[in-house]
Amino acid sequence: MHPSRLITIATLALVMGTVACKKPAPAPTGPTQAELDAAKNAADQEAARKAAAEEAARKAAAEEAARKAAAEEAARKAAAEAQAAAFKAAADKALVNIHFDYDKSDIKESDRAILQGIADFMKAYPSAQIEIQGNCDERGTNEYNLALGNRRASAALAYLKTLGVDEARFSTISFGKEKPLCTEAKESCWSQNRRDEFHLK
Amino acid sequence: MTRALVRILFCAIAATALSLSAQQTEVVLSATSGSKLVMAVAPPKLAGVDEATATQEFTGVLQTDLDETGVFGLLKDKLPTATDPSSYKAWKEAGAQWLLVTKLTRAATGELQLEATAIDTGAEKAVFTKPYKADRLVPMRRLAHALADDLVFQLTGVRGVASSRIVFVRQLHPGVKEIFQVDRDGASLLQLTRNASLTLSPSVASDGRLAFVTYKGGAPEIWGQRVKGGAQVKLYAAPGGGMVSSPAWSPDGKRIAFVQGDRRGNTDIMVLDLATGHARRLTDGSGINTEPSWNPDGTQLAFTSDREGGPQVYLMQSDGSNLRRLTNEGTYNASPAWSPNGAMVAYVSRFEGKFDLFIYKLGEGKSYQITTGVNTSESPAWSPDERQLVFTSNRFGSMQLFTTDLSGRQVVRLSGLSNCQSPVWTRAR
Numbered sequence: 001m002h003p004s005r006l007i008t009i010a011t012l013a014l015v016m017g018t019v020a021c022k023k024p025a026p027a028p029t030g031p032t033q034a035e036l037d038a039a040k041n042a043a044d045q046e047a048a049r050k051a052a053a054e055e056a057a058r059k060a061a062a063e064e065a066a067r068k069a070a071a072e073e074a075a076r077k078a079a080a081e082a083q084a085a086a087f088k089a090a091a092d093k094a095l096v097n098i099h100f101d102y103d104k105s106d107i108k109e110s111d112r113a114i115l116q117g118i119a120d121f122m123k124a125y126p127s128a129q130i131e132i133q134g135n136c137d138e139r140g141t142n143e144y145n146l147a148l149g150n151r152r153a154s155a156a157l158a159y160l161k162t163l164g165v166d167e168a169r170f171s172t173i174s175f176g177k178e179k180p181l182c183t184e185a186k187e188s189c190w191s192q193n194r195r196d197e198f199h200l201k
Numbered sequence: 202m203t204r205a206l207v208r209i210l211f212c213a214i215a216a217t218a219l220s221l222s223a224q225q226t227e228v229v230l231s232a233t234s235g236s237k238l239v240m241a242v243a244p245p246k247l248a249g250v251d252e253a254t255a256t257q258e259f260t261g262v263l264q265t266d267l268d269e270t271g272v273f274g275l276l277k278d279k280l281p282t283a284t285d286p287s288s289y290k291a292w293k294e295a296g297a298q299w300l301l302v303t304k305l306t307r308a309a310t311g312e313l314q315l316e317a318t319a320i321d322t323g324a325e326k327a328v329f330t331k332p333y334k335a336d337r338l339v340p341m342r343r344l345a346h347a348l349a350d351d352l353v354f355q356l357t358g359v360r361g362v363a364s365s366r367i368v369f370v371r372q373l374h375p376g377v378k379e380i381f382q383v384d385r386d387g388a389s390l391l392q393l394t395r396n397a398s399l400t401l402s403p404s405v406a407s408d409g410r411l412a413f414v415t416y417k418g419g420a421p422e423i424w425g426q427r428v429k430g431g432a433q434v435k436l437y438a439a440p441g442g443g444m445v446s447s448p449a450w451s452p453d454g455k456r457i458a459f460v461q462g463d464r465r466g467n468t469d470i471m472v473l474d475l476a477t478g479h480a481r482r483l484t485d486g487s488g489i490n491t492e493p494s495w496n497p498d499g500t501q502l503a504f505t506s507d508r509e510g511g512p513q514v515y516l517m518q519s520d521g522s523n524l525r526r527l528t529n530e531g532t533y534n535a536s537p538a539w540s541p542n543g544a545m546v547a548y549v550s551r552f553e554g555k556f557d558l559f560i561y562k563l564g565e566g567k568s569y570q571i572t573t574g575v576n577t578s579e580s581p582a583w584s585p586d587e588r589q590l591v592f593t594s595n596r597f598g599s600m601q602l603f604t605t606d607l608s609g610r611q612v613v614r615l616s617g618l619s620n621c622q623s624p625v626w627t628r629a630r
Contacts, residue, residue, distance in 0.1 A: 103511070105466065141535045141549065141579060142622055143402065144505055144512055146446045147460065147468040147489040154466030172464055173420060174444050178399050179376055 087125055094121035095130070095198040098156060099191060103140070105151040107159050115156065118198060119163035129201040132156050134174045137190035138183075142176060149174030156196045171201065237274035238356055240267060240319075241297035243284045249307030250341075258341040259305060265386060266349035266363040269613060271588055271606045272356055286325065293322035301352070305344075311337025315344045319352060329355045342388065359586045365628045367591055368393065368403045368411070369602060372620035380413055382630055383602075387616035394433065402623055404457070406450040409629035412436060412457055414446055423448045423459055427475065437473050437480065444468065447492055451499045451519075458483075458493035458502055458519075470504050472519065483521035494539045494546075495519070503527065503537035503546050514548050514561075527561055530568065534559075538590075540583050547571075547581040547590055558592055560607065571609040578603075582625045591615065591624045 031039070095118065098111035107115065122128055134149030134156075153172035161167045182189035242264060247255055267273040281291040284302045292300045299319050306314040312334060319329035331351060333344050346363035353361030365385045372378045380394040380403045394400045398417040404425075405411055411433070412425030420442035424433050436457065439445050444462030451458065455475055461482075462468040469484040470493050484490040484506070492505040500519055505512050514528040514537045528534035533551035540546065544563055549556040555577040561568045572578040576596040583590060588607065593600045599619035605612045 139554065140512075140533070140551075141492065141505070143447045143460070143492045144489065144535050146401075146444065147462065147491045150444045150462035150468055151466035151489065154462075154464055157464060158466075167464070171420075171442060172444070173442075174462065175399070176446075178378065178401065 087128075090121055090124060091128070091200055094118050095200070097195045097197050100152055100194040100196075102137070102190070102194065103148065105148065105155045107155055112159075115159050116163060119160055119165050122160075122165045122169060129169050129171075131199045131201050132170055132172045133197040133199060134172065134176075135179060135181075135193055135195050135197065136177045137193040138177050138180060138185070139190065140177070142178070146174050146176035146178075149176045152194075152196055156198075237272060238298050239274045239276050239296055240299040240301060240352075241276040241280055241292055241295065242267070242301045243280070243303070245303040245305045247305050249309075250305045250313075254341070255305055259303075259345050262342040262345040262386065263349055266346060266361070267352070269386075269604075269611070270349065270353050270361055270363075271611060272353060289320060289322045289325045292320075297322055299328065303348075305341075313337070313339070313341060313344065315348065317348050317351075319355065340389075342386075346384075346386075353586075359588075362584045362586050362589070362626070362628070365585055365626060366630050367602060367615060367624050367626055368405050368630065369624040370401055370403060370622045371618060372622075378622075380411070381618075383616055383618075385604075385615070385626075390616070390618070402447050403625055404449045405625055405627040405629055406454040407452060407629055408454055409627070410450070410454065411630075412448040412450060414448060421445050423457065423473075425457075436475065437478075449493050449495060451495055452497055453499055456499075458495065460491045460493065470502065470521075483517065483519075492536055494537050496539045497541055497543045501539075503539050505535040505537065514546065516546075528568070536580055538581050538583055541585060541587050545587075547583065549579055549581065558590060558605070558609075569607075571605060571607065572612070573609065580623055584626050585628045591626045593622055593624065 096114045098114050099108065100106070118130070122130070132153040134151070134153035136145040136148050140148070150172065153174055157167060157170050157172055160170065177193070180193045181195070182192045242260065245255055245260060264275055268275055276295065276297045279295055281288050281295060283291070284300065289300065298321070300322055302318045302320065304316045308314065315333040317329070317331055317333070318327050320326065321328045329352065333347060335344055343364070349363040350361035353359070362385055366382050367385060368380060368382045370378050371381050376399065377397055379392055379396065379400050382391045382393055383389065393411060394413065394415070396415045396417040398415060400413055400415040400417070403411060403413045408429050410426040410429055412423060414421050415424050420438065421444060422435055423437040423445055425436050425448070426433060427436070437445065437459065439461050443464065445459055447460040449458045457473045457475065459471055459473060460468050461471050463486065467486050468489050468491055469482050469486055470490050471480045471482050473480045483502070487508060489507045489512070490504055494503045496502070501516055502519055503514060503516050506515050507513070509526070511532045512535045513526055514534050515524060515526050517524040527537070527546060528548065528550070531550045531552065534548055536549045538547040546561045546563065548559055548561065550559050555575070556579050557573060558571040558578050558581045559568050560571055571590065574596060576594055578592050578594045581590045581592045584604070589604050591602060591604050594603050597614070600621055601617065601619060602615040602621050602624055603612055604615055
């Protein structure tokens with residue numbers, strides 16, 4: 001508490017003690033009750049003004065900080081979105097189906113560029129993980145084709161490994177002839193179905 | 202069916218413990234002018250059942266069942282009306298060797314009773330009499346199936362398959378396949394799985410437990426019933442989410458043969474011991490090995506392998522030893538199915554881009570072609586009585602379920618359902 005305040009209170013107590021003794025009122029020598037109240041009000045108002053000013057300053061600082069954070073967040077988000085869009089664009093460009101001859105799982109010469117593109121993508125995005133899905137045409141038994149699809153997925157995996165990508169970043173799955181892209185019984189359809197698909201995990 | 206083929210059939214049966222009745226059967230058939238026993242079904246006597254229902258749900262069902270047994274020929278025209286003993290001569294003159302007399306009674310409680318008697322019209326005496334009962338919830342057609350199966354047993358010594366069921370895979374939407382069950386005559390379709398994903402390769406244990414492969418968790422896993430009538434639970438998943446396929450219950454129901462793929466492109470036959478959860482590899486990790494099928498005593502497995510080039514059918518002991526090649530003709534032989542009595546292996550062979558069904562007779566060391574056609578016939582599975590095969594064919598467009606006798610002459614479309622695959626035939630469900 002401020003010392004001047006203490007003096008005021010002490011003075012007040014003295015006056016009140018005097019009054020309590022019910023002695024004849026002496027001629028006023030100290031501050032009157034009104035003067036005391038005014039002093040108190042003034043002190044209180046000063047404190048309130050100060051508190052309000054501090055509060056306003058605090059508020060302004062908080063608003064400024066929030067504005068700054070929002071701007072930073074927006075920038076971060078925009079950067080992340082741009083990054084995700086670039087990742088997606090790169091993935092869409094790289095993750096193209098490769099195809100196989102009937103009952104075969106050899107990587108075709110014409111598909112090597114696609115696999116190189118997938119390897120480059122994996123190197124550019126070291127956290128990317130891919131599922132290789134092996135598929136077959138409708139000819140042959142369901143179960144044999146599931147095995148053949150596994151072999152086709154493994155063939156792509158082996159090739160990607162030779163291109164220097166960690167094989168732990170790939171999983172393989174076979175859908176055999178259970179998920180055809182095209183369902184007509186002709187070679188132009190079958191050749192589309194004999195494929196590996198590459199999907200981000 | 203020619204007499205020669207009937208003889209082959211009964212020779213196969215004679216190799217079993219049922220040889221006595223099989224020999225008796227051969228005498229019956231040899232004594233007849235045709236290869237089938239001619240039976241007449243008298244209209245049933247009815248009490249508490251209306252005629253239209255009885256005709257549709259009982260007589261019609263029974264006649265179809267008997268027609269498709271391959272051992273009965275049905276006499277349908279110019280039938281006598283009386284069925285008392287004095288009429289037997291008239292039935293015989295009409296051509297009936299057996300006369301089937303039935304009475305259907307619906308009690309006030311809803312319980313259904315059937316009394317059936319088969320009379321040999323030549324000897325003028327009953328050769329078969331049996332009462333049947335069914336509570337009100339059992340469809341009338343079930344009684345017809347049970348009677349047909351008993352009549353076949355009476356004639357051949359092996360129960361018929363009218364009461365049996367086919368379990369198969371059907372595509373509901375692209376990428377969604379589920380397992381269904383249907384009565385042998387195409388009635389009572391029932392969906393057995395609801396995985397909303399690829400669900401494939403059903404196998405039914407001798408006590409009716411189901412096993413299958415489902416992709417519902419992403420990677421394929423083997424699911425099925427550990428206990429009869431129990432919930433479908435995960436039975437096996439490959440380490441690291443690798444490929445699994447083709448589960449097949451062992452005849453004792455304690456093991457499941459299946460296929461597991463590795464990341465080098467090989468697929469091997471494995472056997473899972475359900476009690477321990479331990480899976481053992483039987484083939485050697487080179488090339489494709491798939492489609493395991495147990496012999497009836499569980500000591501051997503037939504399977505498909507491309508270890509020598511294209512797919513061929515091989516046999517081995519159930520510990521992986523004594524490997525030998527079964528099929529030699531053709532460049533693509535697959536889908537082996539060992540017959541219930543062990544003497545035959547059905548399989549498919551590709552010729553000019555389509556498949557046909559074949560049977561390899563182990564005793565003879567020879568193959569016989571069953572189906573011929575411009576369309577494909579795939580996925581053979583044996584009937585429990587070893588007289589027929591169920592298979593899929595696109596002869597009417599989409600892949601549908603068909604049955605054939607072993608001569609290939611009595612091909613019947615089992616149902617009009619499209620997009621069907623991988624049927625198995627069972628008495629147990």
